[in-house]
Amino acid sequence: MEKVRNYTLKIWRQPNAQSKGGLKTYEVKDISTGSSFLEMLDILNEELSEKGEDPIYFDHDCREGICGMCSLFINGRPHGPEEEITVCQLHMRTFANGSTITIEPWRAKAFPVIKDLVVDRTAFDRIIQAGGYISVNTGAVQDANAIPISKENSDLAMDAASCIGCGACVAACKNASAMLFVSAKISQLALLPQGHVERKKRALAMVDQMDKEGFGACTNTGACSAECPKGIDLSNIARLNREYFIAGVSS
Ligand code: SF4
Ligand code: FES
Structure with missing residues (x-):
């Protein structure tokens, strides 16, 4: 199994609750298969910050499956494709090299989007x-x-x-x-x-x-x-x- 992989990410960007959001495409390269999903987003955010672009806002706290903050819709499923784990427990080895991953916030009237992937719970x-x-x-x-x-x-x-x-x-x-x-x-x-x-x-x-x-x-x-x-x-x-x-x- 290769140790690093490349992905195309389609990520929901929405500046604030009032504005209309949309999916934006990013490429991430040489991501370790041992990285967690949130670490992969951290790497992307570092790259965006270095380029002077607005990083992607997402929620997290414990990164151990305890706090319930890391709430993302990944490829159409809450917390991604694995059973009974949270996003912070999801690893990049789950996703095939070269695959496209779509990342969206929770969708519910009672959980309005605050910014990008962060919703008000x-x-x-x-x-x-x-x-x-x-x-x-x-x-x-x-x-x-x-x-x-x-x-x-x-x-x-x-x-x-x-x-x-x-x-x-x-x-x-x-x-x-x-x-x-x-x-x-x-x-x-x-x-x-x-x-x-x-x-x-x-x-x-x-x-x-x-x-x-x-x-x-x-x-x-x-x-x-x-x-x-x-x-x-x-x-x-x-x-x-x-x-x-x-x-x-x-x-
Ligand atoms: S999915 Fe619902 S019931 Fe399950 S842990 Fe999250 S809030 Fe609780
Ligand atoms: S960051 Fe706490 S459950 Fe994922």
Whole structure:
């Protein structure tokens, strides 16, 4: 296998939220197959800066698959062609030498483009804020067996808690629905006794905020779960629907 490769990049450029964007073509050469996708963009940006051109704006933070910032649509798929990884975990060996790679921002009304590949995902923050806090007493750490939790529920809660809030579920959905994200956040608390005190209020408030932010309705296509880098399961959406229904009829 060759150690370096060349690529043609078609990258979405958009100076600001108001202007109309478009794809611009760049050539990158001698990219190490061991480079991450974001390192490849770093190299391109260095070249653009040296030429006095505006670098490409893209989001990133941890570069370890934790923060959910590196949200890019690559060749028509959120986070690119590999399963259950984020863009920062994607390596250039995935792409054949000489291939063309199209890079776009998330497309959703609730995630407006700020510049180039950076979108405003604060709608997710507002949904989380709407959920509020949980009533857990602080103080000395309790014995591990003081609050009995089944292994099944603790595993399901941990799986739901692995959602990193990247927004790929919204980008993958033809309706731009945020149900998978909201269901993961609801589930991680609804499955545990510590989350039960505010569970009704939380379900109603988060779904209400989700609707206010302009996300679309869920029609159960499953595209969200298929493209989620953390493999968040669709059964969480069924749990959210149950939580919301029960909260609605009993409040
Ligand atoms: S559910 Fe998956 S795709 Fe959606 S925000 Fe969470 S980690 Fe990202
Ligand atoms: S940069 Fe944090 S998940 Fe990719």
